[in-house]
Amino acid sequence: MNEVALPQPQRNIVSRLWNDKETRQVIIQILAFVVIFAFFFIMVRNAITNLEAIGKDISMDFLSQPSNYDISQSLIEYSSRSTHLRAMTVGIINTLLVAVFGIALATVIGFLLGVCRLSKNWIVNKLAYVYIEYVRNVPVLLHILLVHGIIVNSLPTPKNAVVVNEVAFLTNRGFFIPSPDFQPLYWVVAALFVIGVIFSLRFRKYAQKVQDQTGKHYPVFWICFGAIVGVPFIMYFLLGSPIVWEIPELKGFNYSGGLVIRPEFIALWLALSIYTAAFIGEIVRAGISAVDWGQNEAAAALGVTRGRTLSLVVIPQALRIIIPPLTSQYLNLAKNSSLAIAIGYMDIVATIGGITLNQTGREMECMAIVLTLYLIFSLLISSGMNWYNNRIKLVER
Amino acid sequence: MASNEKSYAPGQHPDLPAPTNLVGPIAWIRGNLLSSPTNIVLTALAAWFLYTILPSTLNWLFFDAVFTGEDRNACRAAGEGACWAFIGERFKLFTYGFYPLEQRWRVNLSFVLLCLAMVPVLFDKVPYRQYGLYYAMAFPFIAGWLLVGGNILVLELPIVPTDKFGGIMLTLVIGVTGIAFSLPLGILLALGRSSRLPLIRIFCIGFIEFIRGVPLITLLFVASTMLSYFLPPGTKFDLLLRVLIMVTLFASAYMAEVIRGGLQAIPNGQIEAGDALGLKYWPAMRLIVLPQALKISIPGIVNTFIGLYKDTTLVIIIGLLDPLGIGRASLSDPKWTGLSNEVYLFVALFFFISCFAMSRYSLYLEGKLETGHKR
Numbered sequence: 001m002n003e004v005a006l007p008q009p010q011r012n013i014v015s016r017l018w019n020d021k022e023t024r025q026v027i028i029q030i031l032a033f034v035v036i037f038a039f040f041f042i043m044v045r046n047a048i049t050n051l052e053a054i055g056k057d058i059s060m061d062f063l064s065q066p067s068n069y070d071i072s073q074s075l076i077e078y079s080s081r082s083t084h085l086r087a088m089t090v091g092i093i094n095t096l097l098v099a100v101f102g103i104a105l106a107t108v109i110g111f112l113l114g115v116c117r118l119s120k121n122w123i124v125n126k127l128a129y130v131y132i133e134y135v136r137n138v139p140v141l142l143h144i145l146l147v148h149g150i151i152v153n154s155l156p157t158p159k160n161a162v163v164v165n166e167v168a169f170l171t172n173r174g175f176f177i178p179s180p181d182f183q184p185l186y187w188v189v190a191a192l193f194v195i196g197v198i199f200s201l202r203f204r205k206y207a208q209k210v211q212d213q214t215g216k217h218y219p220v221f222w223i224c225f226g227a228i229v230g231v232p233f234i235m236y237f238l239l240g241s242p243i244v245w246e247i248p249e250l251k252g253f254n255y256s257g258g259l260v261i262r263p264e265f266i267a268l269w270l271a272l273s274i275y276t277a278a279f280i281g282e283i284v285r286a287g288i289s290a291v292d293w294g295q296n297e298a299a300a301a302l303g304v305t306r307g308r309t310l311s312l313v314v315i316p317q318a319l320r321i322i323i324p325p326l327t328s329q330y331l332n333l334a335k336n337s338s339l340a341i342a343i344g345y346m347d348i349v350a351t352i353g354g355i356t357l358n359q360t361g362r363e364m365e366c367m368a369i370v371l372t373l374y375l376i377f378s379l380l381i382s383s384g385m386n387w388y389n390n391r392i393k394l395v396e397r
Numbered sequence: 398m399a400s401n402e403k404s405y406a407p408g409q410h411p412d413l414p415a416p417t418n419l420v421g422p423i424a425w426i427r428g429n430l431l432s433s434p435t436n437i438v439l440t441a442l443a444a445w446f447l448y449t450i451l452p453s454t455l456n457w458l459f460f461d462a463v464f465t466g467e468d469r470n471a472c473r474a475a476g477e478g479a480c481w482a483f484i485g486e487r488f489k490l491f492t493y494g495f496y497p498l499e500q501r502w503r504v505n506l507s508f509v510l511l512c513l514a515m516v517p518v519l520f521d522k523v524p525y526r527q528y529g530l531y532y533a534m535a536f537p538f539i540a541g542w543l544l545v546g547g548n549i550l551v552l553e554l555p556i557v558p559t560d561k562f563g564g565i566m567l568t569l570v571i572g573v574t575g576i577a578f579s580l581p582l583g584i585l586l587a588l589g590r591s592s593r594l595p596l597i598r599i600f601c602i603g604f605i606e607f608i609r610g611v612p613l614i615t616l617l618f619v620a621s622t623m624l625s626y627f628l629p630p631g632t633k634f635d636l637l638l639r640v641l642i643m644v645t646l647f648a649s650a651y652m653a654e655v656i657r658g659g660l661q662a663i664p665n666g667q668i669e670a671g672d673a674l675g676l677k678y679w680p681a682m683r684l685i686v687l688p689q690a691l692k693i694s695i696p697g698i699v700n701t702f703i704g705l706y707k708d709t710t711l712v713i714i715i716g717l718l719d720p721l722g723i724g725r726a727s728l729s730d731p732k733w734t735g736l737s738n739e740v741y742l743f744v745a746l747f748f749f750i751s752c753f754a755m756s757r758y759s760l761y762l763e764g765k766l767e768t769g770h771k772r
Contacts (some may be wrong), residue, residue, distance in 0.1 A: 029596040036600060043627040050626045121436050122429035123443040137752035138745045139707035142721060149737040169537070335612035342714060353618055363623040371611050371619075378610040 047100065047364075062360040063088070069355050071346045073262045084356050091351030098268050098347065099334040099377075105273035106333060107326075110280025117285040128281065135278035140336050143275050148267035148343045155263075158254050167247050169255055173261060176248035179259040185242035192232045200224035264345035268337065276333045282327060287322035288314065319392055327385035334377055348373055404551060415532045463577070468732040481608050484735050484743045490727070491720050491743075496564015500546075500555065504566050507540045511573065520757065537577045545572065559637035563718035565747065570637075571644055571709040571719075578645045583652025583701075584691075588682060591660050608650035614711050616643045620731055621715040648705040655697035657688035694764050699759035703752045710748075 017023045021188040051057065063085040070080050074090045075097065116128035135143070154174040156162060162170040169176040200223075207218040236242070248258030291314050340347040341354055348370055357366040418424055430440045461478025463471065464485065472480035492500050514536040517529025544562070546554035551652070562570060589601035608616070620639040628634060663686050671681030691698070714721035724740035728734060 025594055028596050032594075032597055032600065046629055047626045050630055053630060119439065120429065120432060121439045121443070123447075124439050127443055127446075133753065134749065137703070137707075137719075137749045137756070139710040140750055141710045141713075142741055142745050142748065145721070145725075146738070146741040149741060151734065153737065228771065275514070298758065338612040338614045339711070339714075349612075349614060349618070359624065367615065367619050367623055370615050373614060374615060375607070375610040 022080045041139035051364075056361075058364060060365055062356075062362055062365070067356065068359065072344075073265060074233070082350070084360070087356060088348070088352040088369070091346060091348040094265075094345065094351075095334075095337055095340075095347040095377075098265060098272065098337050098340065098345070101269050102272040102276065102333050102337065103330050105269065106280055106329070107225075109273060109277035110329075111284050113277060113281030113285025114288065118288060132281050134280045135257065135275055136282075140271065140275045140340060141339050144268060144271040144339055144343060147271040147274075148263065151267050158250060161250075161255070168247070169248060169250075173254060173260075174263055175261040175266065176255040177259050177261065178245040178247045179257070181244040181246055183242040183244065185239045188239060189232045189236050189242070192235055193228065196227040196229075196231055199227050203227070235243060253290065262345070264340070264343050267343055268340050268345050272333050272336055275336070276329055278327050279332075283322055283329065284318075284326045285347060287318040290321050291317045316392065319390075323389045323392065327382055327389070330385065331378055331381055334381060335374065338374070399696050401465070413432065426767075469734060469736070478740075479739050480733075480736050481739065481743075483727075483736050483739055485771065487723070487727050491564050491723055493566055493706045494718055494723060495561045496563070496566065497557060497561065500557055503543050503546075503554065503557075503661045508566075508569070510536060510543075511569070512691060537574060540570075540573075559635050563639060564723050565720055567712075567717060567719045568706075568709050571641060571712065572706045573643050575644045575648050575709075579648035579652050579701075579705065580698070582645065582649035583656055584687065586653035587656035587660055588650060590657055605650045605653050608647055613644070613647050613708055614714055616647055617711060617715050619643070636715075637717065640715070641715065644705065644708070645707075648701060651701045651704065652698065655694050655701055656690060659694035660686065660691075662693050694757055695762055699755055703755050706752060706755070707748060720747060 016149070017027065064083050064142045067084045067087040068080050069087070071078055071087065071090050073094060075093050076086075076090060078090050113128050113132060116124050117132070119125050119128075152172050156172055158171045158173055161176075167178050203218075203223060204220055207220045210216050210218070210347050224365055246257050248255040248260075278349065295313050295317065296309060304312065337347060338349045341350040344350070352366050353370040357363060360366075414420075431437050448723055449507050450479060459478075462481055463478060464481050464483035466472055466480070469480065469483075472478075472482060493504055514529075514533040516708075517523055517526045518533050525660065542549055543554070544557065544566075545559065546556040586601050586605060589597050590605060592598050592601070617640060620643040621636065624639055625632070625634060667685055667689070668681060671685045710719055712719055712722050713725065716722075718726060721741075721744050724744055728737055728740060
């Protein structure tokens with residue numbers, strides 16, 4: 001503002017203000033703020049007028065009313081007499097379930113694909129290439145519908161179920177598997193498992209410290225494996241297998257008892273996994289081939305074995321390149337799980353944003369809830385991956 | 398030295414052929430398929446996999462398939478293969494949706510105009526490219542008028558309501574509109590996000606992160622269920638137009654992030670050089686920064702286009718009929734029940750061809766714009 005006070009031969013005050021960089025920036029920002037504020041103000045005013053005109057208000061009371069609809073897959077207790085809030089919780093759990101399982105399977109398939117793409121074996125390489133190109137260039141919704149169609153159309157009815165080992169049954173109404181019934185002694189095994197995990201984390205740190213200080217090397221993997229898997233496994237048999245399996249039985253037209261995995265869940269899970277895996281495969285391939293070949297040679301020159309070169313030299317460097325794009329693939333998978341509504345898997349969008357919305361007519365509230373939930377998920381996943389990324393990234397001076 | 402052998406000056410001897418065990422098909426097989434025990438096992442596994450999958454798939458797709466027929470029974474009588482007769486019979490529906498029969502020349506004309514508009518955009522060695530680009534910029538509006546109809550000056554076309562749009566034509570309408578408008582919007586958002594003005598930056602960050610944090614399907618739901626509340630009372634807003642706006646906004650947020658990556662890769666010295674030459678913000682951006690930034694971002698931009706194009710299928714969930722929607726609707730015809738695999742594979746083929754072409758073009762462009770900094 002100093003220029004205004006200076007006695008300069010300027011034409012007029014407007015052009016003087018506009019030609020000064022600092023003032024111009026302030027003016028532009030004020031203008032932008034006014035425009036944006038006016039835009040939101042008009043929208044909110046319209047909404048209030050429109051809602052008044054049809055006699056609606058904004059309230060979340062509908063969440064405590066009974067939902068009056070059924071949900072086929074629910075990990076918590078739910079019936080059509082439960083509240084809309086409960087239905088929403090079921091939806092959230094279902095979304096999380098498919099997202100977590102999807103991320104796990106997509107990561108496994110994706111890393112395999114990436115390794116296949118780097119393979120010197122021509123057939124394996126080209127097979128992975130064909131898979132990746134086909135999957136990446138076809139919409140994910142189509143994958144979901146195709147997998148769902150194949151499961152529902154090609155698997156038999158419960159009467160002619162595909163029997164696996166007399167305990168599991170594959171039908172077009174779902175996969176029926178035995179459900180575990182935990183006896184009291186089982187919790188000893190579970191406790192041992194938890195202790196094993198804690199011990200392993202501690203031991204890894206300790207072994208790292210010893211190696212840094214003395215160069216002495218412990219077989220960390222095998223000790224941790226023994227603590228986490230081996231000890232609980234032996235204990236399980238010593239205690240006389242304290243899990244009773246309930247095997248599904250054919251009653252009437254369907255199986256009862258045991259655990260049932262719905263075809264909608266399987267279709268969504270598989271489709272999301274194979275779709276995202278194709279992208280992860282390319283990310284992994286790019287990440288590993290971005291590590292300079294000289295790193296391999298340097299490790300070989302130091303006498304490091306092939307396996308240790310991979311795990312200590314190549315993969316840590318490749319991970320730094322892989323993690324950021326991998327994060328966005330995980331986010332995409334979580335967001336794509338909203339397509340569940342196309343095949344009737346009851347996730348967030350299908351429960352609160354679908355049936356609840358249609359029953360109560362509360363578009364504003366329902367959509368606000370859905371959008372907020374997805375924003376929270378995205379924030380959680382990306383902050384988790386950012387934390388991991390910060391941990392493994394190159395520490396520069 | 399034998400006398401019948403020609404003698405050469407040092408370094409002048411012509412190249413000898415490679416040893417026979419290093420070239421030719423057998424050497425190729427040994428090198429690429431059987432080079433180590435692991436490789437042999439992998440080759441055997443892959444060959445077994447192909448042997449189990451390939452013959453039955455090919456039989457179903459082609460050799461046992463039925464290509465002509467009146468209804469489902471014709472296919473069932475002929476064999477176990479795919480029933481492509483269904484696709485053949487519905488092909489017009491898959492292409493035009495429910496666009497009125499006597500007006501379909503307008504769709505065809507728009508498609509021809511689209512192809513003409515793409516030539517100057519895709520290839521830089523066409524004559525009069527400058528005018529071609531102006532035409533390409535005008536194309537979305539020309540096509541909009543052609544497809545919807547209405548009065549422009551003296552020209553008048555009968556109005557076709559947008560709920561008659563469908564099939565591949567609808568996919569192209571949404572895809573082309575999204576691509577044409579999300580790139581400029583994405584550039585503006587990216588510039589806003591890296592701007593020095595805090596208010597503009599905060600607004601752009603908020604917008605981009607919100608859009609990227611939620612799935613497209615929820616935004617489409619917002620467009621179809623509650624957008625009308627935010628408009629002045631009594632406004633009627635076409636559903637297709639709402640979808641187009643949402644898809645464009647969605648793609649532009651992703652576009653902005655891709656372009657921001659490109660902007661960050663441009664050293665600050667470039668902007669300072671622009672300052673030193675006395676260029677203001679917009680000329681500096683237009684002449685110096687953006688050409689470099691956009692060039693780096695091409696793979697990401699094309700990926701966003703491909704993503705947008707694939708995402709057009711989501712509109713079936715709010716009731717628009719793209720090829721997938723037409724296919725699903727056709728499945729309920731009792732004449733042709735139980736043919737979902739054929740329908741889905743046909744639609745998959747359509748998307749595969751378009752998206753694969755786009756990604757190949759991106760590779761070609763990358764190669765062309767590579768100005769030789771690679772070692």
